[in-house]
Amino acid sequence: MKIVWPKLLVFLACLFPFAILLWEVVRAATGDLSALGADPGEAIVHRLGQWGIRLLLITLAVSSVARLARRPGLIRYRRMLGLFAFLYLALHFVAYIGILAGADLAEVLADFTKRPYIIAGGSAFLLLVPLAVTSTRAAQKRLRRNWARLHRLVYPALLLGVVHIAWLAKVSYVDAFIYGSLALLLLGERVYQWIKRQRSRARPAA
Amino acid sequence: MTLLIRQPSKIPSSEITPESAYKSRRAFMGTTGALTAGLLGALSMQAHAASELSEILRSRIPAGFGAPDFAEPITPFELASSYNNYYEFGLNKSDPSKYAHQLTTDPWRVEVSGEVAKPGSYTLEDILAPHDFEERVYRLRCVEAWSMVIPWIGFPLGDLLTRFEPTSNAKYVEFTTLFRPEEMRGQRVSGFLTSIDFPYLEGLRIDEAMHPLAILAVGMYGQVLPNQNGAPLRLVVPWKYGFKSIKGIVKIRLTSRRPDTTWNLSAPQEYGFYANVNPKVDHPRWSQARERRISASFFNKKIDTLMFNGYAEEVAHLYQVMNLRQNY
Numbered sequence: 191m192k193i194v195w196p197k198l199l200v201f202l203a204c205l206f207p208f209a210i211l212l213w214e215v216v217r218a219a220t221g222d223l224s225a226l227g228a229d230p231g232e233a234i235v236h237r238l239g240q241w242g243i244r245l246l247l248i249t250l251a252v253s254s255v256a257r258l259a260r261r262p263g264l265i266r267y268r269r270m271l272g273l274f275a276f277l278y279l280a281l282h283f284v285a286y287i288g289i290l291a292g293a294d295l296a297e298v299l300a301d302f303t304k305r306p307y308i309i310a311g312g313s314a315f316l317l318l319v320p321l322a323v324t325s326t327r328a329a330q331k332r333l334r335r336n337w338a339r340l341h342r343l344v345y346p347a348l349l350l351g352v353v354h355i356a357w358l359a360k361v362s363y364v365d366a367f368i369y370g371s372l373a374l375l376l377l378g379e380r381v382y383q384w385i386k387r388q389r390s391r392a393r394p395a396a
Numbered sequence: 397m398t399l400l401i402r403q404p405s406k407i408p409s410s411e412i413t414p415e416s417a418y419k420s421r422r423a424f425m426g427t428t429g430a431l432t433a434g435l436l437g438a439l440s441m442q443a444h445a446a447s448e449l450s451e452i453l454r455s456r457i458p459a460g461f462g463a464p465d466f467a468e469p470i471t472p473f474e475l476a477s478s479y480n481n482y483y484e485f486g487l488n489k490s491d492p493s494k495y496a497h498q499l500t501t502d503p504w505r506v507e508v509s510g511e512v513a514k515p516g517s518y519t520l521e522d523i524l525a526p527h528d529f530e531e532r533v534y535r536l537r538c539v540e541a542w543s544m545v546i547p548w549i550g551f552p553l554g555d556l557l558t559r560f561e562p563t564s565n566a567k568y569v570e571f572t573t574l575f576r577p578e579e580m581r582g583q584r585v586s587g588f589l590t591s592i593d594f595p596y597l598e599g600l601r602i603d604e605a606m607h608p609l610a611i612l613a614v615g616m617y618g619q620v621l622p623n624q625n626g627a628p629l630r631l632v633v634p635w636k637y638g639f640k641s642i643k644g645i646v647k648i649r650l651t652s653r654r655p656d657t658t659w660n661l662s663a664p665q666e667y668g669f670y671a672n673v674n675p676k677v678d679h680p681r682w683s684q685a686r687e688r689r690i691s692a693s694f695f696n697k698k699i700d701t702l703m704f705n706g707y708a709e710e711v712a713h714l715y716q717v718m719n720l721r722q723n724y
Contacts, residue, residue, distance in 0.1 A: 219694045223472060227490060228479030228690045229542055290688075292698040297683070305681060357681065360540070361662070362487045363589045 200267050204274040207241045231289035238282035239311075243351050243369055245275035250344065250376040257383060269325055272344075276322040283315050307357035314350035317343045345380075348373050400466050400547075402531035449502035449520060449628065453620045456524075457549055461531040462618015464547045470533070471544035472692050473617045479690065480624045481538065482643055483592060484573065484580040491582070492624035499579045499644070501628040510570075510649040513561035520628055524614065526559070527551035531618075532611055534634035536641070537673045537705045542696070543687045548632050549615030554606040562602070562650050569605045570655035571598045571631060572647035592662045598642035599655035599669065600633065601714075609634055609710055612645075635704040635711045637671045668724040672715065673705035677724050 215234065217225035226233040249271040256264040291297045301308040321341055324330070330337050352373050356366035464470065482492040485499075504520040529549050537543045557569065575595035577583040583594045604610060613632045614621055621627040626643025633640050639659050649655070659667035666680050675685045688696040704711050715723075 221692075223474045223692070224478070228471075228475040229688060229696055231688065231695050232542075289695060292686070294698075297686075300683065304678075305683075307681060361483060361591050363591070364487075367589055 197267065197270065200270060204245065204271065207237070208278070211237055231285070235282060235285045235290055238278050238285055242275055242279035242282050243348075243355070245271055245278060246344070246348055246351065247369070247372050247376065249275055250348065254376055254379045258379070273322060273325055276318055279315055279318065283312075307354050310350045310357060311354035314347045314354060317347040317350070321347075345377060348377075400464055400531070400533035402461065402464065403528070449504065450620050452521065453524075453614055453628070456529060457615050457618065457620070458529070458531075459618075461529075461549055461615075462547065464531060464533050466533045466545060466547075468535070468545050468689075469691055471546060471690050475690055475692075476544055476546050476616065477622045477625060481540075481638070482582075482624055482626070484582045484594065484596065484644070485624065486582045487590070493622075495581050496623035498581070499574075499576070499623050499627075501623060501644075504628050504646075506629065506645060507647045508560050508649075509647070510651050511563040511566035512650050513563065515560070523556065523629070524551075527555060529614065530611075532632070532634075534609075534632060535705050536632075536634070536638050537687060537701065539637040539639055539667065539671065539679065539684075541682060541684065541687050541701075542690055543699075543701075543705075544690045546616055547618070548611065548613040549618070549621075550611040550613035550632065552608050553610045553612050553631065554608065556612060557605060557648075557650070560648075560650070565652040566650035567602055568651045568654050569600050569602060570647075570649040570651055571600075571642045571645050572596070572649075573642055574644045574646045592658055596642060596658045597656055597661075598631065598640055599657050600640070601654075602650070603714055604633070604711075607711060607714065609707060635673060635707040637667075637673060639667070640671050670715075670718075670720075670723050672720065672724075673701060674703060674720055674724070675701040676703075677721055 211234065214225045215230070218230045249268055252264050252268045252271060256262050287293060287298055291301060302312055303309075321343060324333060324337065324340060333340060352366060352370045355369055356363060359366055478493040479489045480492040481489060482496065485492040485495045502520075505517050506520065506523050507517045509515045529551055531547055531549055533545065533547045535543055536546050573594075573596035574580070575583060580594075600610065610631070610633045613626070613630050614628060616622075616625060621630065626641075626645075629645045630643040631641045631645065640657075654669060657667075657669055659671075660669055673684075678684050684701055686698050687701045689699050690696055702708070
C-alpha cells in the first residue's frame with residue numbers, strides 16, 4: 191500500500207495537461223476566442239503532440255535516472271508514463287485525422303505518401319503501437335528476453351518524432367533542437383551503459 | 397458578391413461615432429492578451445502624447461466602414477488581431493498582439509528610391525494626404541493553409557506609385573519593413589536556430605503593383621490598423637499568400653531587377669517570388685488544395701482553396717504566359 195500514493199500522484203500529474211486542454215476546449219467551444227486562439231484545431235493537435243513527446247522523454251529519463259542514481263525502484267513508474275505518452279500521441283494522431291485532415295481519408299492517404307514530416311510522425315506512432323500492446327506484465331513474461339528487444343523500438347520512434355518536429359518547422363528550430371538534444375542525451379546514456387557492459391564482459395577474458 | 401469595395405461616402409458629421417463610444421468600443425475589442433491591463437492607462441497617455449497621426453487617420457476613416465456585408469463571414473476582429481505571423485515581434489502567432497504595442501508608429505517616414513523621378517524621404521502624412529480611403533473586404537490566404545476574411549481600409553498602391561513618377565526602367569517594386577530591434581523584440585533573437593533575416597523584404601512586379609486590387613492599408617474593421625497587423629502602413633495583395641503582404645513599410649524602391657524577398661532567401665525551394673495562391677501547386681511539405689477558414693465557429697471549416705484566392709477573374713491575365721508550377 192505504501193507505493194500506491196506516489197503512483198497516484200504520477201498518474202494525476204500525467205492527466206494534468208489533458209485536464210487543462212479539456213478545460214480550454216470547453217471554453218473555446220462555448221465561445222471564448224482567447225482560450226485556444228484563432229485555430230483551436232491546430233492548437234489541440236499541437237498541444238497533444240508536445241505532451242506526447244515530453245512524456246516519452248520523461249519515460250526514457252526514468253530508466254536513466256534509475257541507473258545513474260542507483261534508484262532501481264523508480265522503474266515502477268515507467269510503464270504508466272510510457273502508456274500516457276502513447277495515449278497523448280494516439281490522441282494527437284486521431285486529432286490530426288479528425289480535425290486537420292478534416293476526416294478526409296483521401297487527404298490522410300495523400301499526407302502519408304507525400305508529406306515527409308507526416309510519414310516520420312506516423313511511422314513513429316506505428317512503432318509505439320506494439321509497445322503499448324505488450325506493456326502488460328503477462329506479455330512481458332510471455333516474450334521474456336524478446337520483450338526488452340522489442341521495446342528498443344522506442345529509440346527509433348523517439349528519433350522519428352524529433353525528425354517530425356524538425357521537418358514541420360517553418361522558421362524556428364528551437365523545439366527540434368531542445369527535444370533532439372534531450373533525445374540524444376538519453377540515447378547517449380544507453381550507449382554509455384552498453385559500452386560499459388561490453389568492457390566488463392571483456393575484462394575476465396583479458 | 398466576392399469582391400467588396402466601398403468608396404467613402406458623404407457622411408453628415410452627426411452620424412460620426414462620438415469619441416467616447418469609439419473609445420469604449422476599443423476597450424471592448426482590446427480584451428486579448430496583455431493589452432487589457434494597460435489599456436485604460438495607455439489611452440490617457442496617448443491622449444497626452446496627442447498622437448497626431450492616428451488622430452488624422454481616425455478622422456479620415458469614414459464612419460460607415462467596419463460592418464461590411466460580404467458573401468463569406470468576416471473573421472472576428474479579436475482573431476484577426478491576435479493570430480498573426482509577424483516575426484519581428486516573435487515566433488508564435490500570439491506574440492505580435494502581446495508585444496507590438498512597444499512599436500512607435502508616429503512619427504513614421506517612408507523612403508522612396510530607385511527608378512522614380514521623385515525620390516525622397518516622405519512623412520506618412522505626405523504619403524497619405526491625397527488619397528481617399530476605401531474599404532476592401534478581402535480573403536487573406538496564408539501559405540500555412542489557413543485563411544481569414546478581413547475588411548481593410550486603404551487605397552490602391554498604384555495611385556501612390558504613380559505620384560513618384562516611375563521611369564521606364566521600373567520593372568519591380570521592393571518593400572522593406574522597419575528594422576528597429578529596440579522596439580521589435582523578434583529582431584533581437586535571430587540566431588542559428590531561426591531561418592529568416594531582418595529587415596523583412598518583399599517585392600512585386602510593376603504590373604502586379606499597379607493592379608487595382610493591390611492596396612496599401614492603414615486600417616481594418618473600421619479603425620486604425622493595430623500594430624500587430626502592420627501599422628501604420630502595410631501592403632495587401634489578396635491573390636498572393638499572406639507573406640507577400642509586407643507590414644510596417646519604411647522603404648519603397650523601384651528597380652529594373654527582381655528584388656530579393658525574405659522567404660525566398662530563407663527557403664527558395666518552398667517560397668517563390670510570385671507566391672500566387674494556387675491550389676494545384678503544393679508546398680513541398682504540405683498540400684495547398686484546401687484551407688482552414690478562421691472563423692468564430694469552434695472547428696474552423698476546411699474549404700477548397702481557390703485559384704488566385706478567388707481573384708482569378710481580375711488577375712489571371714497577369715500570368716497568362718507563365719508556367720505557374722515553375723514560378724510558384
